[in-house]
Every structure is written in C-alpha cells, then in structure tokens.
Amino acid sequence: MSAPLLSIRELGVSFPRKEAPSTTVVEGVSFDIMPGEIVGIVGESGSGKSMTARSVLRLLPKSAELSGSIRFRGREIPEMTDEEIRDMRGALVSMVFQDPMTSFNPVLRIGDQIGEAIALHDRARRGRRALRDRVAKLLALVGIADPAERARSYPHEFSGGMRQRALTAMAVANSPALLIADEPTTALDVTVQDQVLSLLRELNENSGTAILLITHNIAVVASLCRRVIVMYAGRVIEDGPTDEVLTAPRHPYTWSLLQSVPRIDQAGTRLTAIKGQPPDPATPLAGCKFHPRCPWAEQRCGEQEPALSPIGEAHGVRCWLPMNGIAAAAQ
Numbered sequence: 001m002s003a004p005l006l007s008i009r010e011l012g013v014s015f016p017r018k019e020a021p022s023t024t025v026v027e028g029v030s031f032d033i034m035p036g037e038i039v040g041i042v043g044e045s046g047s048g049k050s051m052t053a054r055s056v057l058r059l060l061p062k063s064a065e066l067s068g069s070i071r072f073r074g075r076e077i078p079e080m081t082d083e084e085i086r087d088m089r090g091a092l093v094s095m096v097f098q099d100p101m102t103s104f105n106p107v108l109r110i111g112d113q114i115g116e117a118i119a120l121h122d123r124a125r126r127g128r129r130a131l132r133d134r135v136a137k138l139l140a141l142v143g144i145a146d147p148a149e150r151a152r153s154y155p156h157e158f159s160g161g162m163r164q165r166a167l168t169a170m171a172v173a174n175s176p177a178l179l180i181a182d183e184p185t186t187a188l189d190v191t192v193q194d195q196v197l198s199l200l201r202e203l204n205e206n207s208g209t210a211i212l213l214i215t216h217n218i219a220v221v222a223s224l225c226r227r228v229i230v231m232y233a234g235r236v237i238e239d240g241p242t243d244e245v246l247t248a249p250r251h252p253y254t255w256s257l258l259q260s261v262p263r264i265d266q267a268g269t270r271l272t273a274i275k276g277q278p279p280d281p282a283t284p285l286a287g288c289k290f291h292p293r294c295p296w297a298e299q300r301c302g303e304q305e306p307a308l309s310p311i312g313e314a315h316g317v318r319c320w321l322p323m324n325g326i327a328a329a330a331q
C-alpha cells in the first residue's frame with residue numbers, strides 16, 4: 001500500500017481568551033488522505049470543518065493555536081518556514097474557498113491573477129503569450145465562454161458563479177497533488193454546481209489530484225467521495241467508506257444527520273431536524289459531545305468521552321454504543 005499524501009494526527013485548534021480557559025474548536029482530529037483519493041468532510045455549521053482544512057495550509061486566524069501533527073508527503077507542515085509554505089501553496093496543495101470575491105484582488109484582471117499563480121510555480125518559465133494561452137484554456141475548462149476575452153475582466157464584472165469557476169481554474173492551474181475545496185458550490189445555482197463538481201471529478205481522474213471536499217451537501221458526498229469523515233463539536237465522530245456510512249451509519253449523530261436530508265426516493269416524507277443545539281465550545285461538556293441530543297445516551301455517555309475506534313474495515317466510530325441498521329429502523 002502506498003504512503004498517505006496527507007496524514008493528520010491529534011490535530012487541535014483553540015483560541016485563547018482573556019482571563020478564561022481557551023476555547024477549543026478542533027480536538028483530537030486524525031485522518032489520512034491517500035494519493036488520488038476524494039474524501040468528504042460533513043457536519044453541521046461550527047463543527048470545525050473549515051478550521052481543520054485551513055490548518056493544512058496554515059491559513060488559520062492569527063489568534064488560533066495549533067497542536068498535533070500534519071504531514072504532507074511525510075513533511076511536518078507546522079514546522080515549515082513561511083517560504084516553504086508559500087512554495088507549497090498552489091503548486092502542491094491549493095484551496096478553493098466559499099467566498100470567491102475575497103479570494104481575488106478586486107483591482108487586477110482575472111486573467112492576470114490566474115497567470116501570476118501559474119508563473120509563480122512555473123518551472124518551464126513560459127513567456128507572456130504562452131501564459132495567456134494557458135489561462136484561456138483553464139477558463140474554457142471551467143466552462144467560461146469567450147475565455148481569452150473574459151480573462152481581461154475584473155472580478156466585479158463576473159457573476160458569483162463565474163468567479164467561483166475562475167477561482168477553481170486558478171486552484172487547479174498547477175495540477176496540485178491535493179485540492180482542498182471548502183463549500184465550493186454552496187453559493188452557486190444547481191447547473192453551475194454540477195459544472196464545478198464535474199470539473200473536480202475530471203481533475204481527479206486526469207491529474208490524479210486528491211481532493212478534500214468540505215460540504216453540507218450529502219448528495220455531493222454520495223456522488224463524488226469514496227470516503228467520508230463526519231465531524232461534530234470539533235471531533236471526528238465517524239470515518240468510513242461513503243456507501244457504508246450513508247447506508248448503515250454507526251454513530252447516532254450521522255444517523256440523525258441523514259434523517260434530516262431530503263431523499264429523492266422518499267418524496268413527501270417529513271424531515272426530522274436534529275433536536276437541540278451543538279455544544280458551545282466555550283463551555284466544557286463532559287462525556288460524548290453528542291450525548292445531550294442522543295436518543296440512545298446512557299449514563300457513561302455523559303461521563304466519559306469515547307475514542308474513535310475501528311468498527312469495520314477502514315471504518316471508525318466515536319461512540320460507546322455504535323448502532324446497527326436495525327436499531328436505527330426501530331426508532
């Protein structure tokens with residue numbers, strides 16, 4: 001078996017507070033991404049998905065404190081110099097964000113910005129003309145009509161969907177080994193969502209780029225990801241093959257999350273929202289972080305936090321009472 005491309009162990013992210021203990025928003029997160037693998041991270045808002053992803057590129061807010069190990073091709077990212085990190089960003093690992101407006105410089109033309117991203121890591125040192133051609137090709141690849149002409153536009157002249165696609169073009173320009181996509185389709189209409197997702201799939205198939213995809217959308221995970229990581233209150237609570245996790249979830253939270261997703265094959269069924277709220281990271285909670293909302297919680301669930309333990313082949317769950325399909329159906 002080949003070595004992991006990315007290996008995260010016991011990752012922690014916390015924010016110090018004045019005269020109070022730090023707020024921990026990510027704790028004990030561990031997972032690997034193999035070369036060419038597409039892995040999804042799902043979970044409610046505030047579960048720590050973005051903080052986990054941003055840790056990989058050292059793009060956390062300044063006040064954040066990072067702990068644990070993040071190895072990319074065996075090298076420890078937290079120990080890299082700023083220059084090494086800059087070299088790595090874009091060339092080896094790149095990221096597509098939720099809000100493409102803040103990712104482009106508003107006073108520079110889109111094409112120039114993509115060209116600059118290519119030139120920064122361009123071993124072939126292509127000339128201006130070759131760069132322009134490459135930019136136009138990339139814009140065409142993400143479905144932008146008249147790409148050579150549109151490359152001369154400024155970010156505000158693009159619609160939200162076009163900016164998102166242009167940003168994706170910039171992120172894939174150097175065929176990185178790993179692409180981190182944080183809610184890449186949330187703000188887009190359905191047709192554009194499909195185009196961006198097809199682009200990610202093509203990139204994976206043609207360039208072997210591994211993808212870490214953060215999303216709220218279970219349907220996107222089902223169609224794109226071989227593996228899915230479920231986060232809750234800053235922890236990984238389930239991690240396994242997508243088909244297994246989505247059809248036979250073992251953590252009550254994953255099960256509840258799936259109950260709250262509309263299913264095409266069950267039109268008309270009422271959705272059950274998960275009762276209660278996720279815990280406030282500023283207030284420590286003993287035991288399993290999901291126990292106050294869990295229909296199956298027992299006494300020990302409120303006292304001791306379970307570890308993420310193997311429950312099948314390449315499947316792990318952080319629960320004292322991992323459920324089976326029968327228990328879920330009986331509820």
Ligand SMILES: Nc1ncnc2c1ncn2[C@@H]1O[C@H](COP(=O)(O)OP(=O)(O)OP(=O)(O)O)[C@@H](O)[C@H]1O
Pocket residue numbers: 015025043044045046047048049050051052061281
């Ligand atoms: N600068 C900050 N200072 C303190 N807490 C922060 C800061 N930025 C984020 N947080 C907290 O970190 C926690 C995790 O946030 P994160 O953005 O990783 O969640 P998420 O799962 O990606 O949510 P969403 O799906 O809404 O993007 C949240 O409780 C958030 O309020």
